[in-house]
Amino acid sequence: VGPAVGLRLRGVRAGYGAVEVLRGIDLVVRRGAVTVLLGANGAGKSTVCAVIAGGLAPTAGAIELAGADVTALPAHRRVGHGLAFAPESRGVFPALTVTENLALALPRGVDASGGVAAVLDRFPALAARRRVAAGNLSGGEQQMLALAPMLLDPPRVLVADEPCLGLAPRISARVLELFAELAAAGTAVLVVEEKARHVLDLADEVAFLDLGRVAWSRAAGDVDRDTLADAYLTGA
Numbered sequence: 190v191g192p193a194v195g196l197r198l199r200g201v202r203a204g205y206g207a208v209e210v211l212r213g214i215d216l217v218v219r220r221g222a223v224t225v226l227l228g229a230n231g232a233g234k235s236t237v238c239a240v241i242a243g244g245l246a247p248t249a250g251a252i253e254l255a256g257a258d259v260t261a262l263p264a265h266r267r268v269g270h271g272l273a274f275a276p277e278s279r280g281v282f283p284a285l286t287v288t289e290n291l292a293l294a295l296p297r298g299v300d301a302s303g304g305v306a307a308v309l310d311r312f313p314a315l316a317a318r319r320r321v322a323a324g325n326l327s328g329g330e331q332q333m334l335a336l337a338p339m340l341l342d343p344p345r346v347l348v349a350d351e352p353c354l355g356l357a358p359r360i361s362a363r364v365l366e367l368f369a370e371l372a373a374a375g376t377a378v379l380v381v382e383e384k385a386r387h388v389l390d391l392a393d394e395v396a397f398l399d400l401g402r403v404a405w406s407r408a409a410g411d412v413d414r415d416t417l418a419d420a421y422l423t424g425a
């Protein structure tokens with residue numbers, strides 16, 4: 190089963206040239222739970238994601254995946270430690286149909302026709318469009334197409350940077366549901382969001398990014414929504 194902590198950032202500092210954006214980020218994302226990282230526009234949420242992905246090297250601190258220090262590893266080697274991202278636009282081939290895309294995305298060892306049928310069963314919206322080229326799907330449908338196969342082989346850690354941006358409410362609800370299903374299957378899910386309301390009900394833990402640090406983090410049930418509103422006002 191492996192360690193209970195899927196992803197941990199310890200004292201991570203990073204920025205762009207002389208501008209330091211992250212000033213010592215400490216964050217724990219447990220397996221089996223959805224952690225939501227909130228922060229105002231420009232607080233550094235995308236920078237946190239870039240550092241986790243390996244696209245931006247921290248100047249100090251460490252990143253651990255399932256207990257292994259991956260700080261010095263390039264992006265492609267982190268995938269081997271079970272790290273996945275959403276929206277996963279690279280996962281979709283626009284010229285191929287939904288069925289063809291699913292067949293290609295199935296985890297190794299899963300029977301193609303059985304695996305595709307299993308995914309389509311759980312995603313009626315994709316089933317209805319199984320013969321459509323992925324390039325003709327909406328952004329939300331493409332995201333579902335990229336994420337759905339993960340259910341057959343859940344990643345250890347999934348990082349989603351504003352996954353609901355620009356999605357129709359019905360699709361964004363389905364995407365959030367999928368994160369909860371992945372968490373239930375043991376994935377450590379980190380959802381990074383600017384707007385809190387639609388993700389709070391899904392969250393197990395909430396962390397608030399402000400002034401380059403995690404200002405506070407607590408169980409979602411202990412988050413007072415008025416405090417959150419205040420945090421946004423002072424953080425703006």
Ligand code: ATP
Binds near residue numbers: 229231232234383
């Ligand atoms: P948003 O919701 O707008 O994406 P965010 O919380 O994700 O905000 P970041 O995108 O991480 O914030 O940006 C944090 C700060 O770093 C901002 O002040 C931004 O202007 C700056 N920044 C981001 N990317 C770069 C870059 N490539 N070069 C220089 N500065 C950058």
